[in-house]
Amino acid sequence: MQKIINYQPQPMNRLLLGTLPLLVVLVVYLVASDARLAANSADKLLPGFNAMGDAIMRMAFTPSPRTGEYLLWADTCASLARLLMGTALSALLALVFGLFCGALPVVRAFLSPLITVIALVPPLAILPILFICFGLGELAKVVLIIIGITPFIVRDLQLHVMSIPEEQLVKAQTLGGHSGQILWRVVLPQLLPRLMDSVRLSLSSAWLFLIAAEAISATDGLGYRIFLMRRYMAMDVILPYVAWITLLAFALDFALRFINRRCFPWYYAK
Structure with a gap:
């Protein structure tokens, strides 16, 4: 058996x-x-599907009397713009720091303690500081995402680089490769698919920081709308919005996984 x-x-x-x-x-x-x-x-606590269907029609397919916008799509575009910008900048920063901290011991000794300290600071605890420093506009929300997920991605990439077999680096040096060539030709290609996976794993945290920032200070966005509807106990709007955020998160995760598999098939053949 x-x-x-x-x-x-x-x-x-x-x-x-x-x-x-x-x-x-x-x-x-x-x-x-x-x-x-x-x-x-x-x-109002557990609305039926008819009520939620009416709310979806009202939010997604009926122009707002005040602004003329289709609120669901306007909120989605605003939130995705913030999320994608913050995640893209986080990935770029994490790639640079993860590459150098993982491959160069002197850089690791210099920067790793700082990255560890930043990683241990709860990002939501410094949200008021970000609003004071960067104002209540888009910049503070994007910076919160960057501070929230970049240290996690950096540490993951650093560990991945440090796990690369030393034999590969020795062979590259034996063939005459200098440090820049080894980083570019040996380490970086093995780091890129791991970066995609790390970004995928950090997306849930990025959504959390985005929703929190929008709930506190925003005039549009999915998080703003959810917390606005909370005042009226409009669960027929809140639940579809939550389901929509979940669907968007799933779609982004699927897209990143698909791109990673198409660009780096050897990574998944291990």
């Missing part, structure tokens, strides 16, 4: 197993919502 630890589900079985918990959550919500609405038709 095959041990369960050795069982590898087929693709179709894996899909069914992954879908089952989601269906259970959906059924539980529907049952709880029907029970609450049967007891009180004006209940």
